[in-house]
Amino acid sequence: MKKSAFIGVVLFFLLPNVLWSSSTHTKTISIKKETATQVTDIEYPQGFADGNMDTAVANLISDARHAFEQSVSEQGDLPADVPGKNGLTIRYKIMFQNKRAASILFHVSSYSRGAAHPNNSVRTLNFIDGRFVALNDLFQSGSHYMTKIASYCRSVLQKKNISDAQWLDNGTKGIPDNYKSWYFSQDGLTIVFDTYQVAAYVYGPQSVTVPRSLIASRLSPGIKNALWGQ
Numbered sequence: 001m002k003k004s005a006f007i008g009v010v011l012f013f014l015l016p017n018v019l020w021s022s023s024t025h026t027k028t029i030s031i032k033k034e035t036a037t038q039v040t041d042i043e044y045p046q047g048f049a050d051g052n053m054d055t056a057v058a059n060l061i062s063d064a065r066h067a068f069e070q071s072v073s074e075q076g077d078l079p080a081d082v083p084g085k086n087g088l089t090i091r092y093k094i095m096f097q098n099k100r101a102a103s104i105l106f107h108v109s110s111y112s113r114g115a116a117h118p119n120n121s122v123r124t125l126n127f128i129d130g131r132f133v134a135l136n137d138l139f140q141s142g143s144h145y146m147t148k149i150a151s152y153c154r155s156v157l158q159k160k161n162i163s164d165a166q167w168l169d170n171g172t173k174g175i176p177d178n179y180k181s182w183y184f185s186q187d188g189l190t191i192v193f194d195t196y197q198v199a200a201y202v203y204g205p206q207s208v209t210v211p212r213s214l215i216a217s218r219l220s221p222g223i224k225n226a227l228w229g230q
Contacts, residue, residue, distance in 0.1 A: 025049075037113070038072070039087035040065075045094070045104065050130030053102070060106065060123055064090060068110050078113055087111040087118075095124075096184035100226045102127045103183030105192070120195045122205050124181045128226050135179055138189075143218035150174035153191055153208040160206075163199040171198035184227055188212045 031042040044061050046054050068088045075086070089109045096103040106123040126133050139145040154172040157163070163171075171178060171193060181192040193206045216224060 037085055039085050042088065042090040044090065044092055052130050052132070053127055056125055056132050057104065060125060061090065064088070064108050071110070071112065075112060082114040084111065084113045086113055095190070100129055101184055105183055117201065120204070122181050122192050122194055124183050124192065126183060135176070135182060138220060138223050139218050140220050145215060145218045146174040146179065148214060148218070149179065149191065149210050152210050152214060156208045157198055157206060162203050168198050185209055186228070188215065
């Protein structure tokens with residue numbers, strides 16, 4: 001399996017989650033298997049205080065494995081001289097944690113025999129009081145939060161000068177599918193744009209942290225306190 005294209009990202013996700021593990025007693029579940037044609041290398045957390053979080057994580061991993069196996073089955077029979085092995089690699093990192101909230105970021109990398117490079121993507125799971133929350137769960141109805149977030153992200157990414165205007169406009173348009181990957185941070189909310197979403201493959205995923213000050217007035221009651229104690 002060709003791993004050079006994503007080795008830097010994998011190393012990032014291998015960094016220890018000391019703070020979270022010591023306070024919640026989570027453990028890393030590892031699935032490693034290699035055959036003549038396929039490599040599976042998966043790590044994910046279990047043992048959270050709330051079983052709903054364990055279930056959500058396990059379901060994400062199961063869905064990723066199913067999607068990969070489906071893509072392999074659709075490959076058909078390849079000539080014996082096609083190089084490499086089909087492969088699925090998943091790593092995780094706890095991006096945020098306090099007594100009430102948590103964010104987990106997953107890096108999913110799949111490779112198909114003969115492909116030029118792996119297909120890399122990110123997934124996130126966010127929880128408040130053990131309950132999974134989507135982005136729209138954080139904001140007041142009618143607050144037009146998406147317009148504000150999209151405008152900010154677009155302006156930040158424009159300054160990087162890594163993409164053309166149309167590509168950037170499409171990838172940052174204020175629609176839910178463009179903002180499905182995000183996590184809590186001490187500074188606000190971090191949006192993660194997938195590889196190819198706003199720029200070429202070589203640039204990988206792009207992250208933009210939307211500051212608290214920009215979204216605070218639009219948050220639903222209690223969200224600010226759960227995240228930042230305010």
